[in-house]
Amino acid sequence: MTVSLRGTREVRKNCQVFHLLGQLDAFSEPTFQKVVLSHAKETSHLILDLSQIDFIDSSGLGALVRIAKHLEGTKGTLQIVSNPRVTQTVKMVRLEKFLKLKNSLEEALKDIQ
Template identity: 40%
Template structure:
């Protein structure tokens, strides 16, 4: 699993450089997310624009990553492909995460 990150004034952007998040990589994803978000700003944006497939293990890994951020921090999701967005909507995870069509839309939405 390859994650890269950049930081803006108030957010850390973590980009998933893989086409799938599934059972085979869920544990590594959680560990990589923990490393990437340690000491990050309160807002983390996960750029999923390269991800075309996610299964329940991948979804669970993203939820676990959100929970490990702790109180007062949040994980927003950007760039969901139609199939990945469908998984989030079918599982009602769109009520847990803020979903943005593009990374730029997520960056323009500054709630602070």
């Protein structure tokens, strides 16, 4: 059995950055959401670096929406560093305006002041 999603977390200034690779799917989504939301208590500004994600399905998108809504409710922010595959999937379900997609980590960090 392989792990479909792996990642690391780094704390920067006033935000946390999660660098993820693999697949954000129905198998990995419950743990992914639980881990991210547990760390959201430490700071309300999160960046999810999905630039190395190979695949995202509706479960993964659902988790991103739930995390974004949670942070909205706590006056926090969520920035998502995307890649063409993730961007295409997000646009397919018309969530690109709700989920703040960025082209690079530098761009995402710039938007957190």
